[in-house]
Amino acid sequence: MEVWIGRNGERHGPYQEEQIRDWLRSGQVSPDDLAWYDGLADWQPLSVLFPQDKPAPAPSPYGPPPLQQQRTNTAHFDYAGFWQRFGAWVIDLIILMIPSMIVMYTLGGLEAYKHLLGQMQSGADMTAALRDYAQATEGASVASLVITYLYYAFFESSKWQATPGKLALRLRVTDVQGQRITLGRAAARNIVRLSALIFGLIPVICYLAITWTQRKQGLHDLWAGTYVLNGTAQEQPPQRPSGEHGQFNA
Incomplete structure (x- = not known):
């Protein structure tokens, strides 16, 4: 069964029923959050739709929390490995080739390439030819x-x-809390791409760091405070601002 969650005037999902149950038990979604699935007449609180699944009890002020609560309080991130990120980079590279080729053609790159070939065939000095190109x-x-x-x-x-x-x-x-990053953080994270214009090997070194850092972070991740995790944003519970309790105006 696919379930939608309503929060802050927006509909999130759909999510699988088992995901919803897991999130309820771990406290990632609130029992007060409104939800709907196909065949349901109106939006209902999750506590009504899934009464058996409740968040783990709050820890007692007089002693350590139960073992189950300790586990749910420990963030677990599934970090993406080097080859996964390399494969994503290859796909993005192929996509970016289209606008790059258009720009190159528009700004005279094709003519410059033809001129370079002509110089190579005529036996001109290669250093000068490459500098001109x-x-x-x-x-x-x-x-x-x-x-x-x-x-x-x-x-x-x-x-x-x-x-x-x-x-x-x-x-x-994501950021180090597993949340969506801001445009400013994304800009800082990708400043390494601009460095390629001056220092050709720096991006390579940044990505190689993924293979030895504990959380599989490149140097650009360490710089911006970001992770690359397995699982799309659409497969995660919707973010709940502090103090919000299942408000949804459908």
Whole structure:
């Protein structure tokens, strides 16, 4: 059964029934949150739809919390590995090739490439030929880099929390609390992409750090305070602002 959750005037989901039950037991959603599924006449509190599933009891002020409560208070993140992130990067690279090629063609990159080929065939000095090509395509290269930067910053701070490449492999970008990142944090995280214009190997080193850091963070993740986790944002419980109790105006 697929269940929708209503919160803050928005409908979230659909989620599987077992997910809802797990979130209720762990306290990730409130029993007061309103929910609806196909065939239900009106929105109902989760406590009415799933009366058997209740949050774990609050810890006693006179002693340590029960073992079950200790477990639910411990955040568990499923960190994405290097090859998963590499696969997402390849998909995004293929997608970004389209606007990059358009920009390159518009700003004279094709003519510069033809000129380079002509110089190579005529036996001209290769160092000078490559320098001329780099100068002729400098504007296109900068434009492509800016497009790439905005692409990553926008998608990773969006409600999807992921670029199309990450979405395809069911990954998402979060802060260290597992929440959606702001545009400012996404911009800081992806500043490494701008550094490629000056220091070609820095992005490679940033990504290699994923293989040895405890939480599989690249240097850009450590810099911005972010994680890349398995599971899309749509598979997670909707975020509940502090003090909110299941308000939904359907």
